[in-house]
Amino acid sequence: MPNLRAIETFVKALEGGSIASAARQLGMTPAAASQNIARLERELGVRLLTRTTRQIALTEAGERYLARVAPVLGELEKAQSDLSLLHGELQGRLRIACMAAFGRHVLAPLLPAFAARHPKLALELLNVDRQVDVLKEDVDVSLRYRDVLEPGMAVRHLVAVPRRLYAAPAYLQAHGVPRTAEDLLQHRCLLYRREVDGRLMRWPFSSGGQRADPPLHIAAIANDIDVLVAMAEAGAGITWAGFFLVHEQVRQGRLVHLPMPEARPGDPGLQFEEEPLDFFSCFRDRQYVPAKVRALVDYLLEALPVLPQLQLPPAPDQ
Template sequence: MPNLRAIETFVKALEGGSIASAARQLGISPAAASQNIARLERELGTRLITRTTRSMALTAAGERYLARVAPVLDELEKAQSDVSLVHGELHGRLRVACMAAFGRHVLAPLLPAFTQRHPRLALELLVTDRDVDVLKEDVDVSIRYRDVLEPGMSVRPLAAVPRILCAAPSYLERHGRPQVAEDLLQHACLLYRRERDGRLMRWPFVRDGRRTDPPLRMAAIGSDIDAMTEFAVAGGGIVWAGSFIAHRYVQEGRLVPLALKAGRKGQLQFEDGTLDFFACFRDRQYVPAKVRAFVDYLLEVLPGHPSLERLPGRAG
C-alpha cells in the first residue's frame, strides 16, 4: 500500500502544476517531493507523470489514479479538520492571502489574539496585491475587495470601509482647501495603479447622476497606496485612501480629511463610496473548521474597529 505522504505529494503536484508547488504546500524540499512521487510510481509499478525541464503531464495511468485518490485525499483532509473542531482544538496550517494595505493596517494587528485562541494552528499570512492563485498556492482563504473578486467565487462579506480624501496641513496652507468637486481639478492629485492588472483607480466623479472622468492634475501615480499616502503626508498632494490607512495620520494631525460640499445641478460631484472586503473560499461546497473559525473571528472583531470608521471631514 503506497504511503499517504506520497499520494498527497502526487495530488498536490498536479493541483499546483509543479513538484516545486507541492513541496511548498507540504513544507518539504523539491527533492523530497520528487522522491515521494518516484517512490509512489515504484510501488504502483507504473509511470504516473511524464516530466520535462519545463512541464509535467499525466500519463493515462496517472489520470485514472488521480481521479480515484484525489477525492479520497480531499475527504481525509475534511475529516481531519472536523475532528479537530470536535476535540475543541484547531491544528494544522491556515494560509491566508490578503490585499497588502488591509493586511498591514487591519489584519496583522488582529491576528495575535486569534493565534492565542488556537495555539496549535500554524498561521501563514500572504500579504500582496498581485493576483494570487488560491489553488496553486494552497491558500485556504483570501481577503479581497469587491473590484477584484473572481466570478463564481464563494464569498462572505467582512467590512465596508469608507474611503476619504486627505491632504497634509502644509499642502492646504500653500494651495487652499477644495470646497466642491470641481475644485479638485486644480489640485495636485495622487492616484493608485493596481499592481495585479495595471488598472488606474480613477476617482469617483459624477455629473447629473452619471460617472465621468474629468482630467486631473496627477502629481504622482503609485502601485502602493501606502506610498501615495506618505507622499500626501509630505505635502505632495491630495490622496483618496481607505480610512484604515488614513486613520493614524489623521489622529496624529499629519493628514486632514476633506469634506466637499455638494455642487449645483450640472456640476461635478464626488462620491466617496466604500471599499467592500470579503472572505473568499476556494471550495464552494465545504469550508474547513479552521477557515470557519478564522472568518467568525474577523466578523467578531471588525465591527466597530476604530480604523474602519468614517473620519469626520472638514471643508472651508
C-alpha cells in the first residue's frame, strides 16, 4: 500500500496548486515533496501529474485517484483533530489569517493567553489585508470584516466593533467642529482604500432612507488604516475608524470623537449613520470545523466582549 505521507503530499499539492505549496504545508523541502509524489507514482504504476516549471496538472489517472483519496485523507485529519480532545490537549499547527489592523490591535494581545491554554498548539498568524486563498495557503481559519466576506463562505459572527469619526483637537480648533452630515462635506476627509479589491471604503451617508455618496473633500487616501489614524492625530483631517484603532489616542486626548446627530428614518436630508464594524470567523469547510479552530473561536467569543480596545468610553456631558 502506498505511503500515507506520499498520498498527503499529492493531495496537498493539488489543493495548493504546486509541489512547493505542499512542501510548505507539510514542513518539508520541495525536493522531498517531489520525491514523495514520484515514489507514489512508482508504487501505483501510473503517472498522476504532469509538471511544468510553473504549474502541475492532473492526468486522467490522477483525477480518479484524487477523487478517491482526498475524502479519505480529510476524514483522517478530522479524526486526528477530534481524538486530541480525548487527551485534553490540542496539538499541531493552527494557521490564522487576519485583517492586518485587527490582528495587530485585537488578536495579537489575546493570543498569548490562548497559547497558554493549549501549549502543544503551534500558532501561525498571517496578518494581511489581501484576499487569502485558504486552501492554497493552508489557512485553518480567517478573521474578516463583513465588507470583504466572499459569497457562500461558512462564517460565525465574532464581534461588532464601534466605528466612529475622529479628529485631533488641533484640527478642530483650526477648522471648526462639524455638527451635521452636511458640515462634513466641507472638511478634510481621510479615506481608506481596501487592499482586497482596491475600492474606497465609503462613509455611511444616507438620504431619505437610501444610501448616499456625497462628494467629500478627500485630503488623503491610504491602504493602511493605521496610517490614516496617525495622519488624523497629526491634524491632517477627519478619519472614520474602529475604536480599537484609536482607543489610546482617545484616552490621552490626542483624538476626539465627533458625534453626529442621530439618523432619523425617512429624513430627506443628508445623514451620517454610525455603523459598527462586524468581524467574522470564516472556515474552509462548512460541514466540519476542526477542534483546534472551534477552541479558538470559542475563546474569542469569550475574550472579545471584555477587551478594553473594544469598550467605548462614557459619553461626555453635553
